[in-house]
Amino acid sequence: MRVAFQGEFGAYSEEAIIMHFGEKAQPVPRPYLKDVFDAVENGEADLGLVPAENSLEGSIVRTFDLLLERSLKVQGETVLRVTHCLIANKGVTLGDVKRVYSHHQALGQCRAYLDGRSLEAVSWYDTAGSVKMIRDEGLRDAAAIASTRAAEVYDMAVLARGLESDNENYTRFFVIGDEDIGPTGNDKSTIAYIVDHRPGTLLESLRAFASRSLNLKKIESRPIPGRPWEYTFFIDIEAHRDEPLMQEALEELRESTNFIKILGSYPRVQ
């Protein structure tokens, strides 16, 4: 099974693929998040795995924007414990390092470490990709933030470990594909919707679920392009879309909204 991910070999997303699917998965690297969606849509991969949120830095908003734009479904979720290392070319010491490259999410998770040492943070497209770049360019005054696995993949030195601001550092990923997954009895649904632009509509929309004891796990808002200060809401509800109470709630939700898209129902992990 080919599973596309954003980044280079050694990225946290690749680690999450191996953890979730085991040895049967063949990870397929792609430079940008949209390329992961393209790979699955074009049949270059069977599934994709994309980051949804991090417990320190919050939502990966581009993933939600893409789920809204594209037709792929969320078919699963998985959670990876993330431990960041400072990685450099062999022979480079901590004192040599002036600049640190990584994905801006990883830089954010290590902000206290970087600030405390007055290291310049440079945002790069990928964690493992920044290790690769530092190796390819032979940089001696720079380091990357990535996983121990990335250091191994590119045969680089680990200067420090556990750079994240808090130990409780987890990233939640979505498995994306073109199938709707049936109910397992312990599921979650991710839903996007737009409420009418009048007072009280967000509250009404949430009441549709709460009045049926359907638990809201997460709410995220994203701006609507072309309609300043209006938002699409993304919610996670602890139920499968095929459950009767959920069907009722969605029916009620349709009364206070002018757009609903069920991004997927999938077995609950977290």
Added chain:
Amino acid sequence: MRVAFQGEFGAYSEEAIIMHFGEKAQPVPRPYLKDVFDAVENGEADLGLVPAENSLEGSIVRTFDLLLERSLKVQGETVLRVTHCLIANKGVTLGDVKRVYSHHQALGQCRAYLDGRSLEAVSWYDTAGSVKMIRDEGLRDAAAIASTRAAEVYDMAVLARGLESDNENYTRFFVIGDEDIGPTGNDKSTIAYIVDHRPGTLLESLRAFASRSLNLKKIESRPIPGRPWEYTFFIDIEAHRDEPLMQEALEELRESTNFIKILGSYPRVQ
């Protein structure tokens, strides 16, 4: 009046300062958002101006994190129409440009333009700062995304204008300082709170405002470090904290929350 902002001279934040305060303001540049807070706290500036949200890319989440951590208040808001230019050294043509540097928010607002031309996007700490860097380094294969004003400040060439994915591109800024601002009759409050970790609490918290016809303008969630999958909510309510109905709502909100911080009440612009 000295007003600190994040970035270099020519940044959009500086433009917002001039628009909001006029000629009486003296803009004080600082490299990172936290330095803007520091500058006001240390008395190196009288006020600060920081981006809160963009109508295409969403919230500037680091601003909300800092408002939560620090003691400065939101004293005002202002909205700037943002038009992005592609800026390069003189003599450089569009065909020479391989990489484009800018703040990741600006890169996000111009994603369709960059993707359509297969330009590599490199995230930098500031829009105007990327223009300055390209000038200082004399780069001939790179350009920056920033304002026309940034091009003028650094005497650089504008290769293209209006790069944003949608014309309706606005950034909303907060004025921050150490004073509580009194009511004007047309105000807004920004409030951060954490609800108890049990089903239905978010709904309860919003009902405190909706049942009093206090209009919710925006809701944003941010993860709580050390407590994975729990969130701090940031809401904008159309009322001043001193208004009686708002006082009642805050009283009720305290029943379903274990943390409330009023980040500020200020004259409503948007």
